[in-house]
Amino acid sequence: xVFQFKIQIKGITKPPVWRKIAVPADFTFLxxxxxxxxxxxxxxxxxxxxxxxxxxxxxxxxxxxxxxxxFGVKTKDASKVKLxxxxxxxxxxxxxxxxxxxxxxxxxxxxxxxxxxxKSAVCLSGKxxxxxxDCGGVYGYEGMKEVFQTMPKSExxxxxxxxxxxxxxxxxxxxxxxIDEVNADLKQI
Numbered sequence: 638x639v640f641q642f643k644i645q646i647k648g649i650t651k652p653p654v655w656r657k658i659a660v661p662a663d664f665t666f667l668x669x670x671x672x673x674x675x676x677x678x679x680x681x682x683x684x685x686x687x688x689x690x691x692x693x694x695x696x697x698x699x700x701x702x703x704x705x706x707x708f709g710v711k712t713k714d715a716s717k718v719k720l721x722x723x724x725x726x727x728x729x730x731x732x733x734x735x736x737x738x739x740x741x742x743x744x745x746x747x748x749x750x751x752x753x754x755x756k757s758a759v760c761l762s763g764k765x766x767x768x769x770x771d772c773g774g775v776y777g778y779e780g781m782k783e784v785f786q787t788m789p790k791s792e793x794x795x796x797x798x799x800x801x802x803x804x805x806x807x808x809x810x811x812x813x814x815x816i817d818e819v820n821a822d823l824k825q826i
Contacts, residue, residue: 638662640724641749641761644673644733646768647742648775652812654765656819657748660758666698666715666723668826672758673733673743675822678767683736687715687723691732691742698723726750739774758826760819766811769801782811 640662645655656676660669666687674681688694698713723731729747734740768778784793785808798807 638721639751639753639755640720640747641751643746643748644676645744646677646775647744649765649768649778652765654767656763657761658758659751659753659755659761660720661755662719662721662724662750664720664758666713666718666720667700668758669720670715670733671826672823673735675826676758676760676763676819677743678819679735679741680770682770683738685733685735686712687745688732688734689730691734696723696731736770739771739777741768741774758823760816760823763814763816763819764812766809766813769809781809785809 638661639659641657641659643655643657645653654677658672658676660672664672669687670685671681673679684699686697686699688698689696694710696713697710698715698718700716701712701714724747726747731745733743733745735743768775769781772778772781781797784791784797788794789806789808794808797803797809798805801809803809
């Protein structure tokens with residue numbers, strides 16, 4: 638069985654950042670985390686969790702730690718819980734939060750369940766570039782895009798270029814997305 642998901646980063650528009658992914662239903666949530674990291678181009682530098690809502694969640698799937706008592710709900714081990722135990726046509730949505738400082742909230746929607754057989758994840762489509770790590774969340778990312786759009790020759794734009802290892806006068810392309818690169822990265826999982 639294969640689950641097809643649409644995963645979109647909340648709060649980012651013009652362009653939105655989303656991926657449509659086909660994932661074997663027997664993948665664990667830890668494997669799904671790795672799929673999301675590769676599909677979006679994140680660096681896997683920060684903590685993550687899956688939850689049913691942003692505040693007062695009734696489910697939390699992550700890597701358990703001693704500090705989990707702070708979350709108010711028992712943490713399920715992402716390396717042991719399979720996608721098929723949580724997702725169904727009756728329960729098609731979940732959130733994935735990456736980097737608790739920048740708080741990148743990804744909305745996950747189960748679009749289709751098929752009887753196909755596949756052993757790895759595949760990206761079917763997508764849009765928008767993944768924000769750079771540690772850019773300050775949605776507001777920091779939108780601010781960076783605005784600087785490149787309205788003041789591309791400014792000192793602030795030059796500082797962003799240096800931070801992002803861009804060439805002189807190169808501008809961050811918020812619309813870039815290369816499905817072939819994503820699928821090559823997904824084959825590594």
